[in-house]
Amino acid sequence: MEKPEHQTPENQKPINQPNKFAQWLKTSITARMLMVGALILVLLIPLTYVNILIEERAYRQQDVVQEINQKWGNEVMIYGPILKLPYKTYSETSTFNEKTKTYLKETKTHLNYAYIFPEKLDIEAAVKSKTMHLGNFESAVFTSDMAIEGNYQKPDLIAKGIKSKDVIWEKASILFRTTNLKGIKNEMKITINGKSYTFETNFSDKASRNHLDELETGFLNEELLKTDFKFKMNVTYDGSKQIQAIPVGKTTTMKMSSNWADPGFIGNYSPDDETRSITKEGFEVDWKVLSINRAFSQQYLKKIPHLNQFAFGTKFVVLVDEYQKSERSAKYGFLVIGLTFLVFFLIQTMSKINIHPFQYLMIGLALIMFYTLLVSISEHSNFLKAYLIAGISVVLLITLYSKSILRNFKFSSLIGLSLTALYSFIYVIIQLENYALLVGSIGLFLILATVMYVSRKIDWHNG
Missing domain, CATH: 2.60.40 (Immunoglobulin-like)
Structure with missing residues (x-):
C-alpha cells in the first residue's frame, strides 16, 4: 500500500478558525455601542416615513372636513x-x-x-x-x-x-x-x-x-x-x-x-x-x-x-385632534427606540448574553409598528383606546421576543415594565400642554439618573 502523501502547512485548510470581527463584536463593549448606535440611525428612516404617513392622513382629514363644510355651510x-x-x-x-x-x-x-x-x-x-x-x-x-x-x-x-x-x-x-x-x-x-x-x-x-x-x-x-x-x-x-x-x-x-x-x-x-x-x-x-x-x-x-x-x-x-396627538407621540420615537436599545445593551453587557444585530433590528421595527397601529386604530376609535391597544400589543410582542432572546424571565419582565413605564410617561406628556416641558424634563432626568445608577459597576475599560 502506498503511504499517504504528507501534507505541508501550505496545503492544509484551516479548521474552525474564529472570525476576528465577529469575535470583536461579541467581546468589545465599544463595538456593541457602535452597532446599537448605527441601528438607531438606520431605524430613523422608517420612523421618518411614519411621520410622513401621519401628515398625509392629517391632510386627508382636512380635505374631508373642508368637503363636509362646503356641503353643509x-x-x-x-x-x-x-x-x-x-x-x-x-x-x-x-x-x-x-x-x-x-x-x-x-x-x-x-x-x-x-x-x-x-x-x-x-x-x-x-x-x-x-x-x-x-x-x-x-x-x-x-x-x-x-x-x-x-x-x-x-x-x-x-x-x-x-x-x-x-x-x-x-x-x-x-x-x-x-x-x-x-x-x-x-x-x-x-x-x-x-x-x-x-x-x-x-x-x-x-x-x-x-x-x-x-x-x-x-x-x-x-x-x-x-x-x-x-x-x-x-x-x-x-x-x-x-x-x-x-x-x-x-x-x-x-x-x-x-x-x-x-x-x-x-x-x-x-x-x-x-x-x-x-x-x-x-x-x-x-x-x-x-x-x-x-x-x-x-x-x-x-x-x-x-x-x-x-x-x-x-x-x-x-x-380632539387624533392626528396631532399621533404626531406628537411619533416625535418621541427616537427616544423610545434609544432607551429600549439602551436597556437591552445594559442587560447584554451585565449578563454577558449575546444579542445579534438582527434581533436589535426586529425589536426596533416592532417599536415603529406602534405608531402605524396608533394612527390606523385612532381613525376608528378614540386616541386613548388606540394608544392602549397599540401599546399593549407592542409591549407583549417585545416582551415575549426578549424572553426567547435572553432566556430569562426576570430580564424579559424588566423589558416589559420598562416599555410600559415609557409609553405611559409619553402619554402623560402628550395630554399635558402647559406643563409638558416641565414633566418631560423631570422624567428624562429620572431616566438618566437610573441609567447612571445601573451602569455604575460596568467595567467600561474592558473592551
Missing part, C-alpha cells in the same frame, strides 16, 4: 347692517376761451356714498351644533338662528362736511355683508319702524370686500330718515367652524347659546366672565363692545372700511 361672519346714503359733491373747472379771451367756469356734480353704522346693535344667536361624519373623519357643523336688532339716530353728515340739501334721501338703502350666502336658510329681510325691506345680492366689487358678500335693500322710505328709527332682522345659517360679528354698533352686544360643550372664543374681544356659562350640555356667553373699545368711527365716506380684524365670536371645532 362655511364659517359665518356678519358685518352690518349699514345705512348707505348717496350724496352730491361738486367740482369747478375753468376753460380759457380764445375768442372771448375769458375763462369759462363749469361746475360738475359727482355722486358719492356715505356709510353710517347703527347707534346700537344687539345680536342674539341660538346655535344647534352637531358632528357630521364622512368615512372615518368628522367635522363640527351648526344651524344658527340669529336675531339682529338695534337703532339709528337721525342721519347727519354735517360733521363730514356734507350739507343736508346735498344728500339724496330718497335713494338711501341698507347694506348687510356676510360670508356663507350658501348657508342662509331664510329670506333676508329687515324691518324698519314696522316696514319690511328685502335684501338682494350685490356682486359688484366683491374682491375689495375681504371675501364678504354684500346684500342690499331697495330704496328706503324717505320719511324714515327724518327721525331716529329702529330695525330688526332674522337670519338662519347652516354653517361650520365659527360664528363672528363685527361690532359696528356704537354699543354692540351679542348673546350666544349652544349645545356645543367645547367652544373656543376667538377674535378681538372676550366674552363677559361674569355671565359666561360652560357645561357639558353647552354654553351661554355675552359680549359687550363700546365705541371706545374699537379703533374706528361710525361714519365713512366713499367706501366701507375693512374691519375683519375687529371681529369676535365663537369657534366650533372638534377639539
Whole structure:
C-alpha cells in the first residue's frame, strides 16, 4: 500500500478558525455601542416615513372636513347692517376761451356714498351644533338662528362736511355683508319702524370686500330718515367652524347659546366672565363692545372700511385632534427606540448574553409598528383606546421576543415594565400642554439618573 502523501502547512485548510470581527463584536463593549448606535440611525428612516404617513392622513382629514363644510355651510361672519346714503359733491373747472379771451367756469356734480353704522346693535344667536361624519373623519357643523336688532339716530353728515340739501334721501338703502350666502336658510329681510325691506345680492366689487358678500335693500322710505328709527332682522345659517360679528354698533352686544360643550372664543374681544356659562350640555356667553373699545368711527365716506380684524365670536371645532396627538407621540420615537436599545445593551453587557444585530433590528421595527397601529386604530376609535391597544400589543410582542432572546424571565419582565413605564410617561406628556416641558424634563432626568445608577459597576475599560 502506498503511504499517504504528507501534507505541508501550505496545503492544509484551516479548521474552525474564529472570525476576528465577529469575535470583536461579541467581546468589545465599544463595538456593541457602535452597532446599537448605527441601528438607531438606520431605524430613523422608517420612523421618518411614519411621520410622513401621519401628515398625509392629517391632510386627508382636512380635505374631508373642508368637503363636509362646503356641503353643509362655511364659517359665518356678519358685518352690518349699514345705512348707505348717496350724496352730491361738486367740482369747478375753468376753460380759457380764445375768442372771448375769458375763462369759462363749469361746475360738475359727482355722486358719492356715505356709510353710517347703527347707534346700537344687539345680536342674539341660538346655535344647534352637531358632528357630521364622512368615512372615518368628522367635522363640527351648526344651524344658527340669529336675531339682529338695534337703532339709528337721525342721519347727519354735517360733521363730514356734507350739507343736508346735498344728500339724496330718497335713494338711501341698507347694506348687510356676510360670508356663507350658501348657508342662509331664510329670506333676508329687515324691518324698519314696522316696514319690511328685502335684501338682494350685490356682486359688484366683491374682491375689495375681504371675501364678504354684500346684500342690499331697495330704496328706503324717505320719511324714515327724518327721525331716529329702529330695525330688526332674522337670519338662519347652516354653517361650520365659527360664528363672528363685527361690532359696528356704537354699543354692540351679542348673546350666544349652544349645545356645543367645547367652544373656543376667538377674535378681538372676550366674552363677559361674569355671565359666561360652560357645561357639558353647552354654553351661554355675552359680549359687550363700546365705541371706545374699537379703533374706528361710525361714519365713512366713499367706501366701507375693512374691519375683519375687529371681529369676535365663537369657534366650533372638534377639539380632539387624533392626528396631532399621533404626531406628537411619533416625535418621541427616537427616544423610545434609544432607551429600549439602551436597556437591552445594559442587560447584554451585565449578563454577558449575546444579542445579534438582527434581533436589535426586529425589536426596533416592532417599536415603529406602534405608531402605524396608533394612527390606523385612532381613525376608528378614540386616541386613548388606540394608544392602549397599540401599546399593549407592542409591549407583549417585545416582551415575549426578549424572553426567547435572553432566556430569562426576570430580564424579559424588566423589558416589559420598562416599555410600559415609557409609553405611559409619553402619554402623560402628550395630554399635558402647559406643563409638558416641565414633566418631560423631570422624567428624562429620572431616566438618566437610573441609567447612571445601573451602569455604575460596568467595567467600561474592558473592551
